[in-house]
Amino acid sequence: MVIDTRVCVGCSACVYACKQENNVPEGYCRDWVVQESGGEYPKLTMENRSERCQHCENAPCVTYCPTRASHYAEDGTVQINRSLCTGCKACMAACPYDARYVHPEGYVDKCSLCKHRIEQGLETACVSICPTGSLNLVDFNNMDEKTKELLKGKIVYRQKEHAGTEPSLQWISASNKPGA
Amino acid sequence: MLATAVNEIVSTKINPNVVPHLHIWEWHIPLYLFLGGLAGGLLVITSIMIVLKRKFGIGPRDQGDGCPCLAVRIGSVLSPTLLGIGMLFLFLDLAHPLYVWAFYTTIQPTSPMSAGSWILIAFFPLAILQAMLVNKRQLRGFNIEPINKVIDWTENHMTIVALVNAHIGVGIGIYTGILLSFFSARPLWSSSILGMLFLVSGISSAAALMLLLAPEDEKPVYSMIDANAIWIELMTVGLFVLGGLTGSANTHGAMMHLITGDINLAGMSYMFWFWGIFIASGLVVPLLLEFLEAAGVHIRFPNVAPVMVLFGGLILRFLIVFAGQTYHTFM
């Protein structure tokens, strides 16, 4: 996923759409929105971004899971097999992004990158609702022209790369100048 | 990412026990880690006692029929018992306890939880054999054939059983620390010396417990073991703290959070718990008391020092588990 923070306004439509799509219980969320502002008045900066499980290529949650409940799916996403999850929460301690939570029904849950929708050829709920077009579903192994154009010449970062988890989400920084 | 200095960060995230900070493990886990460490320590001490016998003058006195003294006998029984109780807490901590079988459908060498779940299983057979062996006089009294046979077998392999147990005990002790220290996402835990710290803390706690249980004439032995373990533990804590303080911003911040933190834990700040309860009353004061006692000064309540050590060991687990969670995730 490529998240263009230049346009994100932090409205949280992605969060609500996910909650409905995935029947996330009240009081929980699989994705969330962060508004970060810095600098010193009146020279302030701001970045809004939608965050979720990073579907790391070297995912500590999978490494630490004692029962193989957390695993890599064939498409490279990180998924949870609920019928193997004991709720030991090792994955939650291991995740540098705090992307997981204990579902009230007794298993650890998180963003599935709407696996059920992608299998039907649909985009994820969050991507498909986003009014700003900030969220872009991208296959990094097979990047299309539109994405290449989107990323070209921009400051793009991944979160906590030094954690060594090889996260699959990329953010186009809000610090990009107009027309960069 | 943007500069970090004066940033205002607002998040919509609501997940309980994840925001404002991780709170996935409550009292179960520290208690389990303490009991696990104690069980490991007891196994190490008792098995070494069995191997050493009276050599070097520190082994247990034989109480006839090859049975060691009371402290070793009780310690050998307590070790698997306490671990069992600890595992019960671990079990209660699971969000879905009925799926506990899933631990034993696979071996995930990279998962400390998986490794731990197997070590825990491996612990029991030999620990129980040892507990039976040292209590053989009582057990043989029941005259149950299979039990007698098991005791016979163990007696023939006593040294090897005890030696293996010593290693398993060390393993359990280290494992309780390693369990946390593998989580690189939690800066406070992410220190390999934590395994060492929990091991020596487990041994000092075990020695303290045996000191409480031992008859008067055996006490000096355990007092000496305890004093030595406390010495080593003090140095290990020093290394742990230094390692944190001299580490990256993540680990430095996490260590400061532990040793100077103002977060309230049962009415007192982390700083107070760490320095006042764990370091001072859990290590330094008992060490002084035991030193004075060894030097011949009469201590009015000799049981105070070991109780303080045990309490300090318990607090150490609570502090590490809680402070590791309340400090922010790896950045």
Place this chain on the structure above:
Amino acid sequence: MSHGQNFSRRDFIKISSIFLAGSTALSAGAAQAFSGAGSSVGDEGSKVVYSFCEHCFWRCGIAAHVRDGKVYKITGSDHHPLSQGKLCPRGTGGTGLLYDPDRLAYPLIRETKGGKQFYRKASWDEAITLVAEKLYGIKEQYGPGALAMLHHGYGVSFFKNMFSQIGVNKYAKPSYDLCCGPARQATVLTYGYPSDTPEGFDMKNSKYMVFFGTHFGENMHNTAVQEISEGIRNGAKIVVFDPRFSTLAGKAQHWLPIKPATDIAMMQGLMHVLISENLYDKAFVEAHTVGFGELWDSVKDMTPEKVSAITDIPADAIRTVAREYAFHAPAAFVHSGRRTNWYGDALQRIRAIHILNALVGNFKMPGGVVAFQKFPLVQPPPTHEHPAYEKEVHSKYPFFPDDEPSNTIASHEIVQQAISGEVKGLLIYGVNLPETMTLGRDKAIEAMKKAEFVVAVDVLPSEVTGYADVVLPECTYLERYDDLDNGRAFRTPFVALRQPAVPPMYDSKPGNQIAKMITEKWGIHGAFPPSVEKGLDKKLRLVGSSLAEIKKKGVLVMPETDLYRKPGEPLNLKTPSGKVELASARLKAGGFDAVPKYTAHPEPPTGFYRMLTGRKPMLTFGRTANNRFLGDLATAKENEVWVNNHIAEKHSLENGEYVHLKNQDGVVSEFPVKVKVTQRIRTDAVYMVHGFGHTSAKLTWAHKRGASHNQLISRTEIDPAMGAVGFQNNFVTFIKEA
């Protein structure tokens, strides 16, 4: 029921819980909808119903996904031009309204027994009979002018039709006075046509967008946000004048923290630079505008230095913005904003914005000001016997619109007429009057207490329902048909259908049925079609379609219109001069300034701070206040008062601490509010989101969350030209918790 004439004749009644949805067996279903039971699911086996949203005035197209008779998900309609498959958070939150356990379940009638007032459950027939009798009685006794309707919601057309049958047309939409009214009339006076929604800026093609204190991004106007985003992706620059570092300011190349209440001075300063530096579009101004000389006379003295002293923005920054704006023109605009009527001078303020646009010749140019078109529906002739009323305007303000039949008077005029006794009967449709910025909470309550008869049509037991004689529970927009929507102008003109996704829950009914029942109780038959479906079908057949056809996609869309003017094309504007009126002859004739002029507004007393307001992207004030689905997120649960870090230090306020607010007239907020210490606001103002601090305990989610902005409004300024209400001359200070 007996009515005395004393002031406190009607007490506020707390609606008993047994009359609310939460008490009925059906609430189990509502609760289940929130519980998250069951596992995640795909789209298989579900039905999609296309309709349009009611969570804000933008009215985006929605796709309601229904499974097992329940709406489980709402997404943006792919077919609706305002959504284009996308939706804002509030739109998704329709489920939170539909399955709100606090919903009104039955008609209620006020009773007095032993001096105690209470509501009792009534049958629809009984409640409708009482309403019909009372309204008719007032009309007969005092004339149609003694009845008035305050409304906010798309079902109003049926009640308008109902009232028109007995010659009543005193209608007011409070939002008009605060938000779109001044913009509409300013556009009429400058360009000769009313501004609309979306506002008529070619945002996605713009290279330079200037905003004055409007908060796109926090105001989640779907299409506007989509177009601004596209503009940003295309390299547009954004300039934001705002005392607060808003989300939109976070996207800006220049955030200029202007001193509140000085916008017009800044606009005059920009005009001064454009003209004095010869940056304006001379050809356009000469060919298509009138009043340039008068304009220059009025801004001649407004040098950047002078404006800088007024606005607290460096003179160089004013020059830079004016120069960049002219450089990018005509693909540049100054946006007229929404809900920017703050000081009673909004008409002139938005006129100034239009003049800034006209000066750079961006009218009907790519990236500039454009006029979107509406879908032309053929309106059937009125069915009532009072055609004269269609044209009547009741407002006393000279530039109140005379061509907007659903707004014939300002809402504060109705409130005042109810207090003075001129209005005796009130129908309040979907307006939570005590929490609406009309003249503040106290006046609203006084008006409702003094009126002889008040009927409230609502979905939720909001504060207003406690003051009504009869409460009629309407079903939500997801359970009903409403009139066709061709009221939105856009690139591709369209007409949209509101249709039920699920049948009405509890004993609630759609507005179209309620209005019809009342009308028929008056003995008037034939005013409404036999069924709402037949009426819609008939209207659609006039444009060659049918209800069956529009139901499929929820919308009929015309091809894209040409928005841009050709070289040499005459503008043929419907202003008196036929040109863009930089100086307005009509305003002048009415005794007002022909060109906008800055006037100073009151300053906060020492230790007080101007109370600014806005909203959170997932909430729309009253409509979503009790929506627990939307209220679930950490940032949605309550409002905060934003306080500059230096001011916080001065008042010893800690981030996150709760304080009460007290305004200049001694009004103290009923509930405490959380302090947000931030650099993101000037030192002379504080900011709090409107729509929190509800007092009705029956709004079990909204009750006592945050503090009410409305409660702290005790001063209002009415625009003497068009009657809009300004509310930002209220100042607050902090009362620390003991």
